[in-house]
Amino acid sequence: MxxxxxxxxxxxxxxxxxxxxxxxxxxxxxxxxxxxxxxxxxxxxxxxxxxxxxxxxxxxxxxxxxxxxxxxxxxxxxxxxxxxxxxxxxxxxxxxxxxxxxxxxxxxxxxxxxxxxxxxxxxxxxxxxxxxxxxxxxxxxxxxxxxxxxxxxxxxxxxxxxxxxxxxxxxxxxxxxxxxxxxxxxxxxxxxxxxxxxxxxxxxxxxxxxxxxxxxxxxxxxxxxxxxxxxxxxxxxxxxxxxxxxxxxxxxxxxxxxxxxxxxxxxxxxxxxxxxxxxxxxxxxxxxxxxxxxxxxxxxxxxxxxxxxxxxxxxxxxxxxxxxxxxxxxxxxxxxxxxxxxxxxxSRLPTAKPGGIDLRAAASFIASHARPGDAILLEAGGPAGTRPRVAIAAYPDAFAGLRDIAFASSYVGTGTYSDSLVDPKFTEVPGDADIWVVTRDGSAFAQQLAANGYAPASVRDVGGLTVGEWRRDDAR
Structure with a gap:
């Protein structure tokens, strides 16, 4: 050559x-x-x-x-x-x-x-x-x-x-x-x-x-x-x-x-x-x-x-x-x-990945609206590509300083990519704090939140997910 x-x-x-x-x-x-x-x-x-x-x-x-x-x-x-x-x-x-x-x-x-x-x-x-x-x-x-x-x-x-x-x-x-x-x-x-x-x-x-x-x-x-x-x-x-x-x-x-x-x-x-x-x-x-x-x-x-x-x-x-x-x-x-x-x-759209949801949008919305000390509650069930709780693993910085009231132990201990979860610990949420709830359709946790004295202060569709701000009735 x-x-x-x-x-x-x-x-x-x-x-x-x-x-x-x-x-x-x-x-x-x-x-x-x-x-x-x-x-x-x-x-x-x-x-x-x-x-x-x-x-x-x-x-x-x-x-x-x-x-x-x-x-x-x-x-x-x-x-x-x-x-x-x-x-x-x-x-x-x-x-x-x-x-x-x-x-x-x-x-x-x-x-x-x-x-x-x-x-x-x-x-x-x-x-x-x-x-x-x-x-x-x-x-x-x-x-x-x-x-x-x-x-x-x-x-x-x-x-x-x-x-x-x-x-x-x-x-x-x-x-x-x-x-x-x-x-x-x-x-x-x-x-x-x-x-x-x-x-x-x-x-x-x-x-x-x-x-x-x-x-x-x-x-x-x-x-x-x-x-x-x-x-x-x-x-x-x-x-x-x-x-x-x-x-x-x-x-x-x-x-x-x-x-x-x-x-x-x-x-x-x-x-x-x-x-x-x-x-x-x-x-x-x-x-x-x-x-x-x-x-x-x-x-x-x-x-x-x-x-x-x-x-x-x-x-x-x-x-x-x-x-x-x-x-x-x-x-x-x-x-x-x-x-x-x-x-x-x-394939270059925000919701292009399997599941068709924008976890980043939901995480960014909470990061920009939640106050330090507020709580988070993200739905963990459903098909893998549509689980809102994946946002915590994908964008952890967005949830820094917020209370994860369903968290029990890390995924490292479970041997899976899912944290060990428990029923929401509402007693750990201060009376003046809000709970930011991210679900696929808004129905998850609704009864539990209402039973513990919370009502939605705002509900928005963000990136194909429902993001709700729940507040105690006596704090409204």
Whole structure:
């Protein structure tokens, strides 16, 4: 490779990285934190001794990610922008890797188109601003694939050590990356080499990372109760074929399907080369395993877990459409971007996260209206994404100086992400203090408050939640 070519490719990769980062981060600070992100913060805030104890007891699957975030928030704080930035950074890394692989395997134009598809996929635009491990795990898988392509051109065992390290890190970052390892092994294998060399390569991509992931898997087995809610997840054609990559943006799935149909109709074909076969395994195997296990009575599937397959879909689409004429390629790129716009906008609204409520708005309202010594009472029941009490975990500073009259003990002691609660302790509320009540529809606690001499002084809808200021009748 000439030096000039290397410089050009380096600049192109830098442009891809920067563009993907800026596009993904745009508006990332607008949506309120939700249940899953609050759980990330609850774990990441813990002192390390308590952190490791909690991980071993409850949440090993997110342990490495939470450990990274523990250090991150110590330095950069807990704003929405800060906490979500690592995921956006991971998308940028993943996009750069997708570009590198697409250019190497299929050509420059397919590589560019693959990046556009990857960044525009609703699943990626969502996970890029989600304080969870999915984007990081996916990026590490792409890095591992890039390292495989690089190691195949080098001599010695050192490059394969790097492959094994990246693949292992990807699984520890998100456990279901384990099901992508066979695809990496296919990429690493070369039938023209001696069998010993082939064994070393496949071991670096599959066997060694699998063995090193064994402690994580063993820790997860007794913790499977934390995903018991997956038994309530629908497993149907939409949730299996559309939602993993496109969420609710079904129109984008239709648009991509039409583009592929046009490409096939025009005679564009993809040769079943080693990279293409590996990408098909990457795309299909994780979903096949998770869906099969769920249908067999072991619920482990939810659409966002298949974020790990997004790079494979993007590269396959790029390889199929990349052979088109420049005008057709530009038109396809524009169409993909246009189709992505509605979801990008919708995913950057204050109530965009699952549950459709704005915990930040409710917390900020109380912080600006409550007086020191006032009490709080937040509903803890209902679906995870709609529980008002999650606001305390997501925005603890907003409730500083207020009495949490239902609190009994911290979530650290319960071994869950929920505090231990008791019936509201109204006797602990001074006579001149108000109780700020946050519920989903205003009905929770109403009878108890009335029975203890409280009446609503004001009731407002804030961020999709009902925020009421309750005051003693004799203090009105």
């Amino acid at each position: 000439r030096v000039g070519d290397s410089v050009v490719r380096g600049k192109a990769s830098l442009v891809v990285f920067a563009a993907a980062l800026v596009i993904t981060m745009a508006g990332s600070w607008v949506p309120s934190f939700w249940y899953d992100e609050a759980a990330t913060l609850q774990l990441a805030r813990l002192p390390l001794p308590e952190f490791f104890g909690f991980v071993m007891q409850r949440d090993a699957v997110h342990g490495l990610y939470a450990f990274v975030m523990h250090g991150w928030i110590q330095v950069f704080g807990e704003s929405e922008f800060s906490v979500r930035f690592p995921s956006a950074l991971a998308v940028a890394v993943g996009a750069t890797g997708v570009f590198h692989l697409g250019r190497r395997w299929f050509g420059v134009a397919p590589g560019i188109l693959a990046v556009v598809v990857f960044v525009a996929l609703p699943r990626i635009t969502t996970q890029g601003i989600e304080a969870r491990s999915y984007a990081m795990g996916t990026a590490l898988l792409v890095v591992a694939a890039v390292l495989v392509a690089w190691a195949r051109e080098r001599r010695g065992w050192a490059p394969w050590v790097a492959v094994g390290a990246a693949a292992t890190a990807s699984v520890w970052m998100f456990a279901y990356g384990l099901f992508v390892l066979p695809a990496l092994a296919l990429l690493a294998d070369d039938p023209t080499l001696a069998w010993r060399t082939r064994v070393v390569r496949v071991s670096a991509a599959l066997v060694v990372p699998g063995l090193l992931a064994a402690p994580l898997v063993l820790a997860m087995i007794p913790q499977r109760g934390q995903v018991a809610w997956l038994s309530e997840q629908d497993v149907n054609l939409y949730t299996v074929l559309i939602e993993p990559m496109f969420g609710s943006a079904f129109w984008m799935a239709i648009g991509l399907a039409l583009l592929v149909a046009v490409a096939v109709r025009a005679g564009w074909r993809v040769t079943l080369s080693s990279p293409v076969v590996s990408l098909l395994v990457w795309l299909l195997l994780p979903g096949t395993v998770l869906v099969t296990l769920s249908l067999a009575g072991m619920p482990v599937f939810t659409p966002r877990y298949l974020t790990v397959s997004a790079p494979a879909l993007a590269l396959l689409v790029g390889s199929l459409l990349g052979g088109a004429r420049r005008r057709s390629l530009v038109a396809a790129t524009v169409l993909i971007c246009v189709l992505a716009v509605p979801h990008v906008i919708a």
